[in-house]
Amino acid sequence: MLLENKTAVIYGAGGAVGGAVARAFAKEGAKVFLTGHTLEKVNVIKEEIIAAGGEAYAAQVDALNKEEVENHLDQIISQFGQIDISFNLIGYRIWMGTPLLEMTQEKFLSPIETAMRTHFITATAAGRHMAIKGSGVILALTAQSSRIPVNKQGGFGVTEAAIEALCRQLSVELGPQGVRVVCLRSAGSPDTPGVMAAMKRLAEKAGITYEQMLEKNAESTMLKRMPSLAEVADVAVLMASDRSRSITAAAVNVTCGAYVD
DSSP, rough: TTTTOEEEEEEESHHHHHHHHHHHHHHHTOOOEESSSSHHHHHHHHHHHHHHHHHHEEEEEEETTTHHHHHHHHHHHHHHHOOOEEOOOOOOOOOOOSEEEEEHHHHHHHHHHHHHHHHHHHHHHHHHHHHHHHHHEEEEEEGGGGGGGOOOOOTHHHHHHHHHHHHHHHHHHHGTTTEEEEEEEEEOOSSSHHHHHHHHHHHHHSSHHHHHHHHHHHSSSSSSSOOOOHHHHHHHHHHGGGGGTTTOOOEEESSSSSOOO
């Protein structure tokens, strides 16, 4: 198993992506520490993993609260002695469909400020423990909008680019301590509720059906399809594993060829 004897902390584990990654990590042998702002959804994922023979723990942690994040990691270190993987997958509200010239400053800045705050808090907290240990992997999920500007995307593309820039900075600072930092850059998985809802809104604004929007997006990729949630989770497993020990400061293209690096 690729993640045997690894401990993985997942923020936003109750969401569609967080849950898929948690299941994939546990299937590959990792102890998964699932966190969320509320426990109900996180506990559902925990019980699924345990029922499948995995090892999972759930905790209510606000990933925007430095003290809560650090206290949770301290508890894991105290009980299990190490943190090998940190993956922040919390959601944040993004306003789309309005030109920047008509958007309020608050709506533009909101996702940028939220993303920077939570990724800085969770990544630096994990990084301090990993640096002492001399190894570890910090993961983040971004989107192709970080590279390819899309009309009326509000602060979305800027948010994704900011996350990637933060990860590059962390890579150069933590690399000498054996800590890797990797982004997974996805085209969006249509089997996640958030992407589905966003695509339905965009389809409505474009005057086409949701199915036509799906087909249009798929046709724009080299593989003529969009990446599934399971495929993104599988790539996360690989990047978190020692098989990818030479990869850091990278944004891995998980877009089915929606763009060329």
